Amino acid sequence: MSDSKEDKPVLGRKPLGIKRTVESGQVQQQFSHGRKNTVVVEVKRRRVLGKPGESTGGAPAATPQADPAPTAAAAPAAPRPAAPPPPRQQQPVRTAPPQSLMSRQELQAKLLREAEEARMNAQEEARRREDAARLAAIEAEKRRAEENRQAAETAASAPAVEEAPAPELTPVAEAPAAAPQEVAAQPVETPVEADAGAAAASTTAAPPPPRRFTPVTPVKRPEPTKPERAKKGEDNRRQAGKLTVTKALADDDSARARSLAALKRAREKERRAHYAGGSKTREKQSRDVIVPEVITVQELANRMAEKGADLVKSLFKMGQAVTLNQSIDQDTAELLVEEFGHRIQRVSDADIEIGIEGEADAVETLKTRAPVVTIMGHVDHGKTSLLDALRGTSVVSGESGGITQHIGAYQVTTKKGDVITFLDTPGHEAFSEMRARGANVTDIVILVVAADDGLMPQTIEAINHTKAAGVPMIVAINKVDKPDANPQKVRERLLSEEIVVEDMGGDVQDVEVSALKKTGLDELIEKILLQAELMELTANPDRAAEGNVIEAQLDRGRGAVATVLVRKGTLKVGDTFVIGAESGKVRALINDKGQQVKSAGPSTPVEILGLSGVPMAGDQMTVVENEARAREVAAYRQEQITRKRTASVPTNFENMFSALSTKVIEYPVVIRGDVQGSVEAIVSALNRISTDEIKVRILSSGVGAITESDVTLASASRAPLIGFNVRPNAKARPLAIREKISLRYYDVIYDLLEEVRNEMAGQLAPERIETIVGRAEVLQVFPAGKKDKAAGLLVMEGIIRKGLNARLTRDDVIVSKTVIHSLRRFKDDVSEVRAGMECGAVLQDTNDIKAGDTLELFEVEERVRTL
Numbered sequence: 060m061s062d063s064k065e066d067k068p069v070l071g072r073k074p075l076g077i078k079r080t081v082e083s084g085q086v087q088q089q090f091s092h093g094r095k096n097t098v099v100v101e102v103k104r105r106r107v108l109g110k111p112g113e114s115t116g117g118a119p120a121a122t123p124q125a126d127p128a129p130t131a132a133a134a135p136a137a138p139r140p141a142a143p144p145p146p147r148q149q150q151p152v153r154t155a156p157p158q159s160l161m162s163r164q165e166l167q168a169k170l171l172r173e174a175e176e177a178r179m180n181a182q183e184e185a186r187r188r189e190d191a192a193r194l195a196a197i198e199a200e201k202r203r204a205e206e207n208r209q210a211a212e213t214a215a216s217a218p219a220v221e222e223a224p225a226p227e228l229t230p231v232a233e234a235p236a237a238a239p240q241e242v243a244a245q246p247v248e249t250p251v252e253a254d255a256g257a258a259a260a261s262t263t264a265a266p267p268p269p270r271r272f273t274p275v276t277p278v279k280r281p282e283p284t285k286p287e288r289a290k291k292g293e294d295n296r297r298q299a300g301k302l303t304v305t306k307a308l309a310d311d312d313s314a315r316a317r318s319l320a321a322l323k324r325a326r327e328k329e330r331r332a333h334y335a336g337g338s339k340t341r342e343k344q345s346r347d348v349i350v351p352e353v354i355t356v357q358e359l360a361n362r363m364a365e366k367g368a369d370l371v372k373s374l375f376k377m378g379q380a381v382t383l384n385q386s387i388d389q390d391t392a393e394l395l396v397e398e399f400g401h402r403i404q405r406v407s408d409a410d411i412e413i414g415i416e417g418e419a420d421a422v423e424t425l426k427t428r429a430p431v432v433t434i435m436g437h438v439d440h441g442k443t444s445l446l447d448a449l450r451g452t453s454v455v456s457g458e459s460g461g462i463t464q465h466i467g468a469y470q471v472t473t474k475k476g477d478v479i480t481f482l483d484t485p486g487h488e489a490f491s492e493m494r495a496r497g498a499n500v501t502d503i504v505i506l507v508v509a510a511d512d513g514l515m516p517q518t519i520e521a522i523n524h525t526k527a528a529g530v531p532m533i534v535a536i537n538k539v540d541k542p543d544a545n546p547q548k549v550r551e552r553l554l555s556e557e558i559v560v561e562d563m564g565g566d567v568q569d570v571e572v573s574a575l576k577k578t579g580l581d582e583l584i585e586k587i588l589l590q591a592e593l594m595e596l597t598a599n600p601d602r603a604a605e606g607n608v609i610e611a612q613l614d615r616g617r618g619a620v621a622t623v624l625v626r627k628g629t630l631k632v633g634d635t636f637v638i639g640a641e642s643g644k645v646r647a648l649i650n651d652k653g654q655q656v657k658s659a660g661p662s663t664p665v666e667i668l669g670l671s672g673v674p675m676a677g678d679q680m681t682v683v684e685n686e687a688r689a690r691e692v693a694a695y696r697q698e699q700i701t702r703k704r705t706a707s708v709p710t711n712f713e714n715m716f717s718a719l720s721t722k723v724i725e726y727p728v729v730i731r732g733d734v735q736g737s738v739e740a741i742v743s744a745l746n747r748i749s750t751d752e753i754k755v756r757i758l759s760s761g762v763g764a765i766t767e768s769d770v771t772l773a774s775a776s777r778a779p780l781i782g783f784n785v786r787p788n789a790k791a792r793p794l795a796i797r798e799k800i801s802l803r804y805y806d807v808i809y810d811l812l813e814e815v816r817n818e819m820a821g822q823l824a825p826e827r828i829e830t831i832v833g834r835a836e837v838l839q840v841f842p843a844g845k846k847d848k849a850a851g852l853l854v855m856e857g858i859i860r861k862g863l864n865a866r867l868t869r870d871d872v873i874v875s876k877t878v879i880h881s882l883r884r885f886k887d888d889v890s891e892v893r894a895g896m897e898c899g900a901v902l903q904d905t906n907d908i909k910a911g912d913t914l915e916l917f918e919v920e921e922r923v924r925t926l
C-alpha cells in the first residue's frame with residue numbers, strides 16, 4: 060500500500076521504487092573540543108522503476124517518469140527557500156550511494172534532513188488545516204454545481220441535459236491551469252491550491268474524490284497528477300513529509316523515504332535529550348536532609364537521594380572505611396550532606412515525640428465535659444458499695460474476697476441527665492500506684508471514710524495523693540447507718556490531716572452517706588456537680604483524641620485490651636494511636652456497659668481493641684496521623700525502655716567487692732496476672748517484703764495465661780510460678796508437671812503476699828537470740844585429769860550453769876567461745892552456782908585459760924524467721 064502511494068509522483072517528480080536495497084555502516088563524527096559521536100547510517104539505493112510486474116502502481120508511476128523535467132524543475136524549488144544548503148549536498152549524496160560508509164557530508168545531510176523534516180511536519184500541519192478548508196470549498200462547489208444543474212434543468216428540459224456537464228468541466232480545466240502558476244509563485248501553498256482544483260475536478264468525475272485510480276484519466280496532462288499527489292498527502296502525512304525532505308537532499312534521491320533507522324535514531328535522540336534533562340534537574344536539587352544523632356550510611360544516602368556507594372566513597376576519602384550498613388554520627392553525616400550540596404537538619408531521637416500531642420485548643424472550640432470523679436479510701440470503707448449504690452448495680456458482690464483489685468471506670472447518668480465518670484480505686488495498700496494514677500487523671504476525688512472506723516493508713520495515703528495531684532476533694536462519710544458510727548469524730552480527725560470540712564469552717568465539702576441504706580447519695584451527686592461547675596470543665600471534642608490508660612490486660616479472645624479515659628478529642632473506630640510503647644488501630648470500642656460504640660468523646664472511659672501489645676496502666680494514649688508515625692514513636696519508646704532496663708550500673712571497686720561479699724538470698728519468682736494493674740501491684744508488694752537478707756527476684760512478670768516459656772524460665776531457676784487470676788495454657792500445664800514446677804494460683808492479693816512471705820522466711824536460717832545470764836572471773840587455773848585444765852571461778856553476776864555457752868575474754872578480747880563442760884563445788888559436781896560463790900569449771904575444747912580472764916555466760920534461743 061505504502062509503496063503504491065510512494066510510487067505516485069510528487070509534484071510531478073520521479074516516483075519511488077517498490078523495493079530498495081539498504082546499505083548501512085557506521086561513521087564517526089568529530090566535533091569541537093574533541094567530542095566524537097558514532098552514527099549508524101543507512102544508504103538506500105533507488106529502486107529500478109518500471110518493472111513489468113507492478114500492476115496498479117506501475118501505470119501512474121510510468122506516467123510521471125515519462126516527463127520528469129517539468130516536475131523536477133518545480134519540485135526542488137519547493138524546499139529551497141526553507142533550506143538553502145541542499146543543492147550543495149546533492150553532489151555527495153549522488154556519489155555516495157555506491158559506498159558502504161557515508162562521508163561526513165552525508166551525515167550532515169542526514170541531520171539536515173531531520174531538521175528539514177521537522178519543518179515539514181509543521182508544513183503538513185498547515186496543509187492539514189488547508190485541506191479542511193479545501194473540503195469545505197468542495198462542499199460549496201458541489202452545492203453550487205447542483206444549483207446550476209437544477210437551474211439548467213428548469214431553463215431548458217432537453218438541451219439542458221447536454222449542457223449540464225459543461226459548467227462542471229470548466230472548473231476542472233480552469234483549476235489545473237491555475238495551479239502551475241501558483242506553484243511557481245508560492246511553492247508551499249501550491250498543493251493546497253492544487254487540492255482545491257483537484258477537488259473541484261473530482262466532484263465532477265465522482266463524489267468520493269480521494270480514490271486512487273481516478274487520476275488515471277488526467278495522467279495525460281501533467282497538471283492532474285498534482286491534485287492526485289495532494290490527495291495522497293492528505294492520506295499519509297508522513298510520506299508527504301518524506302518527499303519534501305528528499306527534495307532538500309538531492310534530485311536523484313528525491314524519491315527516497317525516511318529510513319526506519321532514521322526514525323529510530325530520532326526517537327533515541329529524543330529519549331536521550333529527555334533523560335539528560337531529567338538528570339540535570341536532579342543534580343541541581345538541593346535537599347533538606349533530616350539527620351538523627353546516629354544514622355546508617357544507607358539511610359543517609361536514601362534521605363539525600365544519592366547513591367550509597369558514592370557516600371561510602373566520600374567517607375573513604377575522609378579516611379573512614381565504613382560499609383552501607385554501618386552507622387555514622389551526626390557530625391560525619393553533616394560533612395557528607397554538605398559535600399553533596401544538601402543542607403543538614405539535625406534532629407535528636409527525642410524529637411520523634413515532638414508534636415505528638417496536638418496543639419492547645421482554642422477557647423471557642425472547648426465544650427463542657429463530664430467530670431471525672433475518683434473514689435478513694437481505706438480498704439473495706441465502702442468505696443465499691445457506694446459506687447454500686449450510685450450506679451444501681453452490684454460490682455462488689457462479684458469481686459474476689461469482696462475487695463477491689465483494679466481500677467474500674469463507669470459512667471453514671473443522674474436523674475437530671477448529668478453525666479459523671481467514676482473511677483473506683485482499690486483500697487488495699489498494695490495498690491498505691493493505682494491510687495496515685497487515679498488521682499492524676501481525675502477532676503475530683505471522693506474520699507470515702509467509714510464513720511465507724513475513722514481515718515486509716517490508706518485514707519491518709521489517699522489524702523496525700525489527692526494533695527499531690529492538686530485535685531479538689533469531697534469527703535463521703537460512709538456507713539452512717541451503723542450504730543457505732545461517729546461522723547463528727549471523722550471530721551475532727553481530718554483536721555489533723557489539714558482537711559477542714561465545711562461544717563468545721565473549711566472549704567472541703569463533706570456528705571454523710573450510707574451505701575447500704577442508699578442515703579445521702581443525691582446530696583453527694585449535687586456536691587459533685589457543684590464542684591464540677593465551679594471548675595468549668597471543658598474539652599474540645601472535635602480533634603484527635605488523647606487519653607490515659609486506666610487498666611490494660613491480655614484477653615484470650617480479644618488480644619491486648621486497654622481501658623482508656625479519653626481526656627480530649629473523640630476517639631473513633633479506625634483511629635491510629637500510640638499508647639506508651641505500643642501502637643495500633645482502633646478495631647473496636649466497648650463502653651462501660653459492655654456495648655460496642657463507634658466513638659468516645661471527652662471524659663468517656665472506653666475499652667480499646669486493636670493494640671500491638673499490653674501497655675502499662677497510666678500510659679498516655681495519643682491518636683496520630685498515620686500508622687508509620689505510630690510505629691515510629693512506639694519503636695522509639697520501646698528502645699528507651701530497653702535501654703533503661705539493660706543499662707548496667709557503672710562498675711567500681713567498691714560495688715564490685717560488695718557484690719562479692721554479699722550473702723543476700725534471692726527468692727526468684729515468675730508472675731502472671733490477668734490485668735496489668737494487678738501484676739504491677741504484686742510486683743511492687745513483693746519488692747517491698749524483701750529484706751537485707753532475702754530479696755525477691757522477679758524473673759518475669761506479665762499479663763495473660765501462663766505459657767510454656769514461663770514454665771521453662773521458672774524451671775531454669777527452680778522458681779515458683781505465680782498465677783494471679785490466670786491458669787496455664789494447654790501446653791504449659793503438662794510441661795509444668797514434667798518439670799515439677801511449683802505452680803501457685805491466687806485470686807486475692809493478700810493471700811499471695813502472705814504465702815510468699817512465709818516461704819521466703821522459711822528459706823532463712825532460724826534467728827539466734829543470745830541472752831547473757833552471768834559473768835565469772837577466773838581466779839586460778841589448776842589441772843583436771845591428765846590433759847585438761849580447770850578454772851577456779853568467782854561468779855560475779857547472775858548464774859553459771861553446766862552446759863551454758865560461754866565466752867572467755869582476756870583484756871576484753873575474746874579468747875575462745877566454749878561451753879561449760881562440768882561444774883564442781885568443793886569436789887562435788889553441781890548443776891549451777893549463783894553470784895558471789897566460788898566454783899571450779901572445766902571448759903569444753905579449750906585449755907587456754909589464765910588467771911584474770913573473764914567468762915561471759917549466755918543462753919541462745921533460736922526463733923523461726925518471719926518477714
Ligand SMILES: Nc1nc2c(ncn2[C@@H]2O[C@H](COP(=O)(O)OP(=O)(O)OP(=O)(O)O)[C@@H](O)[C@H]2O)c(=O)[nH]1
Nearest residue numbers: 438439440441442443444462463486538573574575
Ligand atoms: N453497714 C454498712 N455497711 C457497708 C456500707 N457500705 C459498705 N458496707 C460494707 O462494707 C464492706 C466493704 O465494702 P466495699 O464496698 O467492698 O469496700 P471497698 O472500700 O470498696 O473495699 P476495697 O475495694 O476492697 O478497698 C461490704 O461488706 C459492704 O457491705 C454502709 O453504708 N453501711
